[in-house]
Amino acid sequence: MNTMNPSISAKADRRDQGAEIPVPQDKPEDTVIEEGKTVGKPFVNDPKFKLRNVNVSYGSDRAIKNISIDIGKHEVISFIGPSGCGKSTFLRCLNRMNDSIQICRVEGQLMLDDEDIYHSKRDVVELRARVGMVFQKPNPFPKSIYDNVAYGPRIHGLANRKSDLDEIVENSLRKAGLWEEAKDRLDAIATGMSGGQQQRLCIARAIAVSPEVILMDEPCSALDPIATARIEELIADMSKSYTIVIVTHSMQQAARVSDRTAYFHLGHLVEVNETNKIFTSPQHELTESYITGRFG
Protein backbone atom coordinates (compact mmCIF):
# COMPACT_ATOMS: atom_id res chain seq x y z
CA MET A 1 0.00 0.00 0.00
CA ASN A 2 2.76 2.39 0.83
CA THR A 3 4.83 1.84 -2.24
CA MET A 4 3.90 5.23 -3.64
CA ASN A 5 5.88 7.14 -1.15
CA PRO A 6 8.48 6.18 1.40
CA SER A 7 7.48 9.05 3.64
CA ILE A 8 5.17 7.15 5.95
CA SER A 9 7.86 4.92 7.33
CA ALA A 10 10.14 7.88 7.98
CA LYS A 11 7.52 9.73 9.95
CA ALA A 12 7.99 8.08 13.30
CA ASP A 13 11.67 9.03 13.45
CA ARG A 14 10.94 12.64 12.75
CA ARG A 15 8.29 12.85 15.39
CA ASP A 16 10.77 11.66 18.00
CA GLN A 17 13.23 14.25 16.85
CA GLY A 18 10.78 17.04 17.46
CA ALA A 19 9.82 15.81 20.88
CA GLU A 20 13.24 15.51 22.41
CA ILE A 21 14.22 18.11 24.94
CA PRO A 22 17.60 19.29 23.83
CA VAL A 23 20.67 19.79 25.97
CA PRO A 24 22.46 23.13 25.63
CA GLN A 25 25.66 22.80 23.68
CA ASP A 26 26.95 26.33 23.55
CA LYS A 27 26.81 28.35 26.71
CA PRO A 28 26.38 32.06 26.00
CA GLU A 29 29.54 32.74 28.05
CA ASP A 30 31.51 30.89 25.41
CA THR A 31 30.54 33.39 22.75
CA VAL A 32 33.35 35.80 22.05
CA ILE A 33 32.40 39.46 21.90
CA GLU A 34 34.61 41.70 19.88
CA GLU A 35 35.29 44.87 21.84
CA GLY A 36 33.80 48.02 20.35
CA LYS A 37 31.81 46.06 17.80
CA THR A 38 28.05 46.62 17.89
CA VAL A 39 25.70 44.96 15.42
CA GLY A 40 22.54 46.60 14.12
CA LYS A 41 22.06 50.34 13.86
CA PRO A 42 23.87 52.18 16.66
CA PHE A 43 24.00 55.52 14.80
CA VAL A 44 21.27 57.93 13.71
CA ASN A 45 21.18 60.95 11.44
CA ASP A 46 20.30 63.69 13.87
CA PRO A 47 21.66 62.67 17.27
CA LYS A 48 20.93 64.33 20.59
CA PHE A 49 23.77 62.41 22.21
CA LYS A 50 26.80 61.39 20.24
CA LEU A 51 28.81 58.91 22.28
CA ARG A 52 32.04 57.47 20.94
CA ASN A 53 34.50 54.96 22.35
CA VAL A 54 33.18 55.38 25.86
CA ASN A 55 35.08 53.50 28.56
CA VAL A 56 34.12 53.55 32.21
CA SER A 57 36.09 51.92 34.99
CA TYR A 58 35.72 51.62 38.72
CA GLY A 59 39.33 51.46 39.87
CA SER A 60 40.79 48.61 37.85
CA ASP A 61 37.41 47.11 36.90
CA ARG A 62 36.22 48.05 33.46
CA ALA A 63 32.46 48.49 33.57
CA ILE A 64 31.94 49.91 30.06
CA LYS A 65 34.14 48.68 27.26
CA ASN A 66 34.54 50.91 24.27
CA ILE A 67 30.90 51.71 23.50
CA SER A 68 29.81 53.93 20.62
CA ILE A 69 26.17 54.86 20.07
CA ASP A 70 23.94 57.77 19.10
CA ILE A 71 20.72 58.67 20.85
CA GLY A 72 18.31 60.45 18.54
CA LYS A 73 16.20 63.55 19.20
CA HIS A 74 12.76 62.76 20.62
CA GLU A 75 13.56 59.10 20.62
CA VAL A 76 12.69 56.58 23.29
CA ILE A 77 15.55 54.15 23.64
CA SER A 78 15.74 51.24 26.08
CA PHE A 79 18.90 49.77 27.53
CA ILE A 80 18.46 46.11 28.39
CA GLY A 81 20.80 43.39 29.58
CA PRO A 82 21.53 41.08 32.48
CA SER A 83 22.47 42.49 35.90
CA GLY A 84 25.95 43.95 35.98
CA CYS A 85 26.11 44.49 32.23
CA GLY A 86 26.83 48.20 32.64
CA LYS A 87 23.56 49.64 31.40
CA SER A 88 22.93 51.78 34.50
CA THR A 89 26.56 52.89 34.63
CA PHE A 90 26.32 53.98 31.03
CA LEU A 91 23.03 55.81 31.65
CA ARG A 92 24.56 57.69 34.57
CA CYS A 93 27.36 58.96 32.34
CA LEU A 94 24.82 60.93 30.34
CA ASN A 95 24.28 63.51 33.10
CA ARG A 96 27.47 62.84 35.05
CA MET A 97 25.81 61.08 37.95
CA ASN A 98 28.99 59.02 38.25
CA ASP A 99 30.97 62.13 39.28
CA SER A 100 30.20 61.51 42.92
CA ILE A 101 31.85 58.09 42.78
CA GLN A 102 35.52 58.77 43.48
CA ILE A 103 37.01 55.70 41.82
CA CYS A 104 34.89 56.01 38.70
CA ARG A 105 36.73 57.14 35.57
CA VAL A 106 34.93 58.01 32.33
CA GLU A 107 36.84 58.18 29.05
CA GLY A 108 35.84 58.78 25.44
CA GLN A 109 33.77 61.32 23.62
CA LEU A 110 30.37 62.10 25.13
CA MET A 111 28.58 64.90 23.32
CA LEU A 112 25.20 66.45 24.02
CA ASP A 113 24.15 68.60 21.05
CA ASP A 114 27.81 68.74 20.00
CA GLU A 115 28.95 69.97 23.41
CA ASP A 116 31.29 67.89 25.50
CA ILE A 117 29.44 66.59 28.57
CA TYR A 118 32.71 66.01 30.44
CA HIS A 119 34.34 69.33 29.55
CA SER A 120 36.21 70.70 32.59
CA LYS A 121 34.31 74.01 32.43
CA ARG A 122 30.92 72.30 32.11
CA ASP A 123 28.35 73.39 34.72
CA VAL A 124 27.03 70.11 36.05
CA VAL A 125 23.96 71.67 37.64
CA GLU A 126 22.95 73.17 34.30
CA LEU A 127 23.67 69.84 32.60
CA ARG A 128 21.38 68.01 35.01
CA ALA A 129 18.65 70.56 34.43
CA ARG A 130 18.85 69.71 30.75
CA VAL A 131 19.21 65.99 31.36
CA GLY A 132 16.81 65.02 34.12
CA MET A 133 16.66 61.70 35.88
CA VAL A 134 14.02 59.44 37.40
CA PHE A 135 15.19 56.67 39.68
CA GLN A 136 14.12 53.14 40.43
CA LYS A 137 12.51 53.93 43.75
CA PRO A 138 10.34 57.01 43.91
CA ASN A 139 12.30 59.54 45.97
CA PRO A 140 10.13 62.58 46.61
CA PHE A 141 11.43 65.13 49.10
CA PRO A 142 9.66 65.00 52.48
CA LYS A 143 7.85 68.18 51.55
CA SER A 144 4.47 69.04 50.08
CA ILE A 145 3.51 67.94 46.58
CA TYR A 146 3.71 71.57 45.47
CA ASP A 147 7.17 72.11 46.91
CA ASN A 148 8.51 68.96 45.32
CA VAL A 149 7.64 70.20 41.85
CA ALA A 150 8.51 73.85 42.60
CA TYR A 151 11.93 72.96 44.02
CA GLY A 152 13.83 72.81 40.72
CA PRO A 153 12.30 75.94 39.14
CA ARG A 154 13.06 77.83 42.38
CA ILE A 155 16.74 76.93 42.58
CA HIS A 156 17.21 77.48 38.86
CA GLY A 157 15.39 80.82 39.08
CA LEU A 158 12.85 79.86 36.43
CA ALA A 159 9.96 81.74 38.01
CA ASN A 160 9.94 85.26 39.38
CA ARG A 161 6.39 85.40 40.60
CA LYS A 162 4.20 83.04 42.54
CA SER A 163 1.74 82.90 39.65
CA ASP A 164 4.51 81.76 37.28
CA LEU A 165 5.53 79.07 39.70
CA ASP A 166 1.91 77.96 40.10
CA GLU A 167 1.69 77.61 36.36
CA ILE A 168 4.87 75.54 36.12
CA VAL A 169 3.65 73.26 38.91
CA GLU A 170 0.27 72.77 37.29
CA ASN A 171 1.73 72.13 33.84
CA SER A 172 4.29 69.68 35.14
CA LEU A 173 1.69 67.78 37.12
CA ARG A 174 -0.59 67.71 34.10
CA LYS A 175 2.15 66.39 31.87
CA ALA A 176 2.92 63.74 34.44
CA GLY A 177 -0.77 62.78 34.51
CA LEU A 178 -1.04 63.62 38.20
CA TRP A 179 -2.93 66.91 38.21
CA GLU A 180 -6.43 65.51 38.63
CA GLU A 181 -5.35 63.39 41.59
CA ALA A 182 -3.20 66.05 43.24
CA LYS A 183 -4.84 69.41 42.56
CA ASP A 184 -6.94 69.34 45.73
CA ARG A 185 -4.07 68.38 47.99
CA LEU A 186 -1.05 70.26 46.76
CA ASP A 187 -0.11 71.05 50.36
CA ALA A 188 -0.24 67.44 51.47
CA ILE A 189 3.06 65.73 52.14
CA ALA A 190 4.34 63.90 49.07
CA THR A 191 5.47 60.78 50.88
CA GLY A 192 1.84 60.07 51.77
CA MET A 193 0.99 59.26 48.14
CA SER A 194 0.93 55.79 46.60
CA GLY A 195 4.10 54.44 44.99
CA GLY A 196 2.83 55.03 41.46
CA GLN A 197 1.76 58.57 42.31
CA GLN A 198 5.13 59.26 43.93
CA GLN A 199 6.91 58.07 40.79
CA ARG A 200 4.75 60.30 38.62
CA LEU A 201 5.51 63.15 41.03
CA CYS A 202 9.23 62.49 40.49
CA ILE A 203 8.61 62.67 36.75
CA ALA A 204 6.72 65.95 37.24
CA ARG A 205 9.66 67.22 39.30
CA ALA A 206 12.04 66.28 36.50
CA ILE A 207 9.83 67.93 33.86
CA ALA A 208 9.43 71.15 35.90
CA VAL A 209 12.87 72.46 34.94
CA SER A 210 12.09 71.95 31.21
CA PRO A 211 14.73 69.34 30.48
CA GLU A 212 15.56 68.13 26.99
CA VAL A 213 16.32 64.60 28.03
CA ILE A 214 14.88 62.35 30.71
CA LEU A 215 16.88 59.40 31.93
CA MET A 216 14.92 56.67 33.67
CA ASP A 217 16.64 54.00 35.69
CA GLU A 218 14.10 51.19 36.02
CA PRO A 219 11.25 53.61 36.62
CA CYS A 220 8.60 50.95 37.11
CA SER A 221 10.34 48.18 38.97
CA ALA A 222 8.70 49.19 42.27
CA LEU A 223 5.24 49.66 40.81
CA ASP A 224 2.18 47.48 40.23
CA PRO A 225 0.95 46.75 36.67
CA ILE A 226 -1.63 49.55 36.62
CA ALA A 227 0.83 52.18 37.85
CA THR A 228 3.36 50.78 35.36
CA ALA A 229 0.88 51.11 32.52
CA ARG A 230 0.26 54.74 33.46
CA ILE A 231 3.99 55.53 33.49
CA GLU A 232 4.38 53.82 30.12
CA GLU A 233 1.48 55.83 28.73
CA LEU A 234 3.22 58.92 30.06
CA ILE A 235 6.49 57.93 28.38
CA ALA A 236 4.66 57.63 25.06
CA ASP A 237 3.18 61.11 25.52
CA MET A 238 6.45 62.65 26.65
CA SER A 239 8.39 61.25 23.70
CA LYS A 240 6.85 64.01 21.59
CA SER A 241 8.75 66.65 23.51
CA TYR A 242 11.69 64.88 25.14
CA THR A 243 14.44 62.42 24.42
CA ILE A 244 13.94 59.49 26.78
CA VAL A 245 16.45 56.87 27.80
CA ILE A 246 15.16 53.98 29.90
CA VAL A 247 17.09 51.27 31.66
CA THR A 248 14.75 48.38 32.28
CA HIS A 249 14.82 44.81 33.45
CA SER A 250 11.46 44.18 31.90
CA MET A 251 11.91 43.18 28.30
CA GLN A 252 8.19 43.50 27.72
CA GLN A 253 8.45 47.09 28.87
CA ALA A 254 11.30 47.77 26.45
CA ALA A 255 9.24 46.14 23.71
CA ARG A 256 6.20 48.23 24.57
CA VAL A 257 7.64 51.71 24.97
CA SER A 258 10.84 52.15 23.03
CA ASP A 259 11.65 53.04 19.44
CA ARG A 260 15.08 51.47 19.63
CA THR A 261 16.53 48.94 22.02
CA ALA A 262 20.17 48.48 22.99
CA TYR A 263 21.43 45.22 24.41
CA PHE A 264 24.37 45.35 26.85
CA HIS A 265 26.43 42.36 27.90
CA LEU A 266 29.36 42.36 30.35
CA GLY A 267 30.17 45.99 29.61
CA HIS A 268 29.86 45.61 25.85
CA LEU A 269 27.16 47.10 23.68
CA VAL A 270 26.29 44.02 21.67
CA GLU A 271 23.38 45.12 19.52
CA VAL A 272 21.25 48.19 18.88
CA ASN A 273 18.30 48.18 16.55
CA GLU A 274 14.69 49.11 16.09
CA THR A 275 12.69 47.52 18.88
CA ASN A 276 10.58 45.57 16.39
CA LYS A 277 13.69 44.03 14.90
CA ILE A 278 15.29 43.22 18.25
CA PHE A 279 12.24 41.35 19.51
CA THR A 280 11.39 39.44 16.34
CA SER A 281 14.73 38.72 14.70
CA PRO A 282 17.79 39.90 16.61
CA GLN A 283 21.06 39.53 14.77
CA HIS A 284 23.37 38.64 17.62
CA GLU A 285 23.29 35.29 19.33
CA LEU A 286 23.63 36.86 22.78
CA THR A 287 20.70 39.21 22.23
CA GLU A 288 18.65 36.25 21.08
CA SER A 289 19.57 34.21 24.14
CA TYR A 290 18.78 37.04 26.53
CA ILE A 291 15.43 38.12 25.15
CA THR A 292 14.19 34.56 24.74
CA GLY A 293 15.04 33.86 28.38
CA ARG A 294 17.93 31.47 27.86
CA PHE A 295 20.18 33.25 30.33
CA GLY A 296 20.13 36.47 32.27
Next chain:
Amino acid sequence: MKKDKENAYGDHISHDFNNDLAALKADFLKMGGMVEEQLNNAVIALIDGDGNLADEVRAKDKIVDKLELELDEEATRIIARRQPAAKDLRLVIAVIKMVADLERVGDEAKKIAKFAMVLAEEGQAPRGYIEVRHISSHVSAMLHDALDAFARLDSEQALRVMKEDKMVDEEYKAATRTLLTFMMEDARNISRCMSVMWVLRALERVGDHACNVAEHVIFMVEGEDVRHSSVETAEKVVGR
Protein backbone atom coordinates in the same frame (compact mmCIF):
# COMPACT_ATOMS: atom_id res chain seq x y z
CA MET B 1 22.38 30.53 15.00
CA LYS B 2 23.07 28.02 12.27
CA LYS B 3 25.02 25.52 14.31
CA ASP B 4 23.31 23.24 16.72
CA LYS B 5 19.93 23.52 15.06
CA GLU B 6 18.35 20.49 16.62
CA ASN B 7 18.74 22.03 20.05
CA ALA B 8 17.67 25.46 19.01
CA TYR B 9 14.55 25.60 21.15
CA GLY B 10 15.91 24.12 24.38
CA ASP B 11 18.04 25.57 27.15
CA HIS B 12 15.62 28.15 28.48
CA ILE B 13 16.04 29.00 32.13
CA SER B 14 12.47 27.79 32.49
CA HIS B 15 12.17 24.04 31.97
CA ASP B 16 8.44 24.34 31.48
CA PHE B 17 9.03 26.73 28.63
CA ASN B 18 11.40 24.21 27.01
CA ASN B 19 8.74 21.56 27.43
CA ASP B 20 5.97 23.76 26.03
CA LEU B 21 7.92 24.52 22.87
CA ALA B 22 9.05 20.91 22.44
CA ALA B 23 5.45 19.75 22.81
CA LEU B 24 4.25 22.32 20.29
CA LYS B 25 6.83 21.11 17.79
CA ALA B 26 6.02 17.44 18.43
CA ASP B 27 2.27 17.98 18.14
CA PHE B 28 2.70 19.91 14.93
CA LEU B 29 4.75 17.07 13.45
CA LYS B 30 2.17 14.60 14.65
CA MET B 31 -0.49 16.52 12.76
CA GLY B 32 1.87 16.72 9.77
CA GLY B 33 2.37 12.96 9.81
CA MET B 34 -1.35 12.39 10.00
CA VAL B 35 -2.07 14.72 7.08
CA GLU B 36 0.63 13.06 4.98
CA GLU B 37 -0.99 9.71 5.67
CA GLN B 38 -4.42 11.06 4.77
CA LEU B 39 -3.12 12.35 1.46
CA ASN B 40 -1.34 9.13 0.57
CA ASN B 41 -4.35 7.01 1.53
CA ALA B 42 -6.71 9.17 -0.49
CA VAL B 43 -4.58 8.72 -3.60
CA ILE B 44 -4.24 4.98 -3.00
CA ALA B 45 -8.01 4.74 -2.58
CA LEU B 46 -8.46 6.52 -5.88
CA ILE B 47 -6.01 4.47 -7.88
CA ASP B 48 -6.98 1.12 -6.36
CA GLY B 49 -10.67 1.99 -6.44
CA ASP B 50 -10.80 1.18 -2.71
CA GLY B 51 -14.07 2.62 -1.38
CA ASN B 52 -13.42 1.50 2.20
CA LEU B 53 -10.11 3.32 2.38
CA ALA B 54 -11.75 6.43 0.90
CA ASP B 55 -14.39 6.22 3.61
CA GLU B 56 -11.72 5.96 6.25
CA VAL B 57 -9.95 9.07 4.92
CA ARG B 58 -13.15 11.07 5.01
CA ALA B 59 -13.88 9.99 8.58
CA LYS B 60 -10.37 10.75 9.79
CA ASP B 61 -10.51 14.33 8.55
CA LYS B 62 -12.39 15.12 11.76
CA ILE B 63 -9.31 14.15 13.74
CA VAL B 64 -7.17 16.47 11.63
CA ASP B 65 -9.61 19.30 12.32
CA LYS B 66 -9.45 18.55 16.01
CA LEU B 67 -5.65 18.65 15.96
CA GLU B 68 -5.80 22.06 14.32
CA LEU B 69 -7.91 23.41 17.17
CA GLU B 70 -5.65 21.84 19.77
CA LEU B 71 -2.49 23.27 18.24
CA ASP B 72 -4.00 26.73 17.96
CA GLU B 73 -4.97 26.57 21.59
CA GLU B 74 -1.52 25.38 22.59
CA ALA B 75 0.13 28.23 20.66
CA THR B 76 -2.24 30.80 22.15
CA ARG B 77 -1.48 29.52 25.63
CA ILE B 78 2.28 29.84 25.05
CA ILE B 79 1.89 33.42 23.86
CA ALA B 80 -0.29 34.33 26.82
CA ARG B 81 1.81 32.67 29.48
CA ARG B 82 5.38 32.89 28.20
CA GLN B 83 5.44 35.96 25.97
CA PRO B 84 7.95 34.34 23.61
CA ALA B 85 10.40 36.58 21.75
CA ALA B 86 12.68 36.30 18.72
CA LYS B 87 13.06 32.74 17.42
CA ASP B 88 10.60 31.36 19.99
CA LEU B 89 8.03 33.89 18.85
CA ARG B 90 8.72 33.04 15.23
CA LEU B 91 8.26 29.34 15.98
CA VAL B 92 4.88 29.91 17.61
CA ILE B 93 3.65 32.27 14.89
CA ALA B 94 4.87 29.95 12.14
CA VAL B 95 3.12 26.97 13.74
CA ILE B 96 -0.16 28.89 13.97
CA LYS B 97 0.04 29.64 10.25
CA MET B 98 1.35 26.26 9.11
CA VAL B 99 -1.39 24.47 11.03
CA ALA B 100 -3.92 26.23 8.81
CA ASP B 101 -2.06 24.95 5.74
CA LEU B 102 -1.99 21.41 7.08
CA GLU B 103 -5.68 21.53 7.79
CA ARG B 104 -6.29 22.60 4.20
CA VAL B 105 -4.17 19.72 2.95
CA GLY B 106 -6.42 17.49 5.04
CA ASP B 107 -9.44 19.00 3.31
CA GLU B 108 -7.90 18.37 -0.10
CA ALA B 109 -7.27 14.73 0.89
CA LYS B 110 -10.90 14.44 1.88
CA LYS B 111 -11.92 15.91 -1.45
CA ILE B 112 -9.74 13.37 -3.31
CA ALA B 113 -11.31 10.58 -1.25
CA LYS B 114 -14.76 11.81 -2.25
CA PHE B 115 -13.84 11.63 -5.95
CA ALA B 116 -12.23 8.23 -5.33
CA MET B 117 -15.67 6.97 -4.28
CA VAL B 118 -17.42 8.59 -7.25
CA LEU B 119 -14.90 7.17 -9.70
CA ALA B 120 -14.91 3.73 -8.06
CA GLU B 121 -18.68 3.52 -8.47
CA GLU B 122 -18.43 4.35 -12.16
CA GLY B 123 -15.81 1.61 -12.47
CA GLN B 124 -14.32 2.22 -15.91
CA ALA B 125 -10.76 2.02 -17.11
CA PRO B 126 -9.00 4.98 -15.61
CA ARG B 127 -7.95 7.93 -17.74
CA GLY B 128 -5.45 10.45 -16.34
CA TYR B 129 -4.38 8.19 -13.46
CA ILE B 130 -0.78 8.27 -14.64
CA GLU B 131 -0.83 12.01 -14.16
CA VAL B 132 -2.50 11.67 -10.76
CA ARG B 133 0.11 9.15 -9.68
CA HIS B 134 2.91 11.35 -10.88
CA ILE B 135 1.76 14.63 -9.39
CA SER B 136 0.64 13.03 -6.15
CA SER B 137 4.01 11.48 -5.50
CA HIS B 138 5.60 14.84 -6.26
CA VAL B 139 3.43 16.90 -3.90
CA SER B 140 3.51 14.24 -1.24
CA ALA B 141 7.31 14.35 -1.31
CA MET B 142 7.15 18.14 -1.10
CA LEU B 143 4.93 17.99 1.95
CA HIS B 144 7.21 15.44 3.50
CA ASP B 145 10.29 17.57 2.81
CA ALA B 146 8.64 20.73 4.11
CA LEU B 147 7.80 18.99 7.39
CA ASP B 148 11.29 17.59 7.53
CA ALA B 149 12.72 21.06 6.99
CA PHE B 150 10.61 22.19 9.95
CA ALA B 151 11.82 19.36 12.17
CA ARG B 152 15.45 20.02 11.33
CA LEU B 153 15.17 23.82 10.97
CA ASP B 154 16.68 23.37 7.56
CA SER B 155 15.97 26.50 5.53
CA GLU B 156 17.91 25.17 2.54
CA GLN B 157 15.60 22.21 2.25
CA ALA B 158 12.62 24.55 2.63
CA LEU B 159 14.00 26.56 -0.27
CA ARG B 160 14.16 23.42 -2.40
CA VAL B 161 10.49 22.78 -1.66
CA MET B 162 9.65 26.31 -2.78
CA LYS B 163 11.40 25.64 -6.06
CA GLU B 164 9.59 22.30 -6.54
CA ASP B 165 6.27 24.08 -6.45
CA LYS B 166 7.01 25.76 -9.79
CA MET B 167 7.53 22.32 -11.33
CA VAL B 168 4.27 21.01 -9.92
CA ASP B 169 2.46 23.96 -11.47
CA GLU B 170 3.95 23.03 -14.86
CA GLU B 171 3.04 19.37 -14.43
CA TYR B 172 -0.49 20.36 -13.51
CA LYS B 173 -0.83 22.42 -16.68
CA ALA B 174 0.48 19.56 -18.83
CA ALA B 175 -1.88 17.07 -17.15
CA THR B 176 -4.82 19.40 -17.77
CA ARG B 177 -3.95 19.51 -21.45
CA THR B 178 -3.78 15.71 -21.62
CA LEU B 179 -7.19 15.39 -20.02
CA LEU B 180 -8.62 17.93 -22.42
CA THR B 181 -7.52 15.78 -25.36
CA PHE B 182 -9.29 12.78 -23.77
CA MET B 183 -12.43 14.84 -23.48
CA MET B 184 -12.19 16.05 -27.06
CA GLU B 185 -11.61 12.50 -28.26
CA ASP B 186 -14.87 11.24 -26.86
CA ALA B 187 -17.56 13.28 -25.13
CA ARG B 188 -18.46 10.27 -22.95
CA ASN B 189 -15.14 10.80 -21.18
CA ILE B 190 -16.04 14.27 -19.98
CA SER B 191 -17.72 13.40 -16.71
CA ARG B 192 -14.90 11.10 -15.56
CA CYS B 193 -12.20 13.41 -16.80
CA MET B 194 -13.75 16.30 -14.91
CA SER B 195 -13.56 14.27 -11.70
CA VAL B 196 -9.92 13.48 -12.35
CA MET B 197 -9.35 17.14 -13.13
CA TRP B 198 -10.70 18.05 -9.69
CA VAL B 199 -8.36 15.55 -8.12
CA LEU B 200 -5.42 17.07 -9.98
CA ARG B 201 -6.51 20.50 -8.88
CA ALA B 202 -6.62 19.30 -5.26
CA LEU B 203 -3.12 17.87 -5.60
CA GLU B 204 -1.83 21.09 -7.08
CA ARG B 205 -3.27 22.93 -4.07
CA VAL B 206 -1.45 20.51 -1.76
CA GLY B 207 1.75 21.59 -3.49
CA ASP B 208 0.89 25.22 -2.77
CA HIS B 209 0.28 24.44 0.90
CA ALA B 210 3.57 22.54 1.14
CA CYS B 211 5.22 25.59 -0.40
CA ASN B 212 3.56 27.81 2.23
CA VAL B 213 4.85 25.56 5.00
CA ALA B 214 8.33 25.83 3.50
CA GLU B 215 8.09 29.62 3.42
CA HIS B 216 7.11 29.68 7.08
CA VAL B 217 10.07 27.44 7.91
CA ILE B 218 12.38 29.97 6.24
CA PHE B 219 10.77 32.75 8.28
CA MET B 220 11.21 30.71 11.44
CA VAL B 221 14.87 29.96 10.82
CA GLU B 222 16.08 33.11 9.12
CA GLY B 223 13.74 35.72 10.58
CA GLU B 224 12.76 37.04 7.19
CA ASP B 225 9.34 36.71 5.60
CA VAL B 226 9.71 35.33 2.06
CA ARG B 227 6.04 35.02 1.21
CA HIS B 228 5.00 36.80 -1.95
CA SER B 229 8.60 37.27 -2.97
CA SER B 230 10.58 35.64 -5.75
CA VAL B 231 12.61 32.48 -5.38
CA GLU B 232 15.71 34.62 -5.95
CA THR B 233 14.87 36.75 -2.91
CA ALA B 234 14.34 33.61 -0.85
CA GLU B 235 17.68 32.29 -2.08
CA LYS B 236 19.40 35.43 -0.84
CA VAL B 237 17.73 35.16 2.56
CA VAL B 238 18.70 31.51 2.96
CA GLY B 239 22.20 31.97 1.55
CA ARG B 240 23.19 34.74 3.96
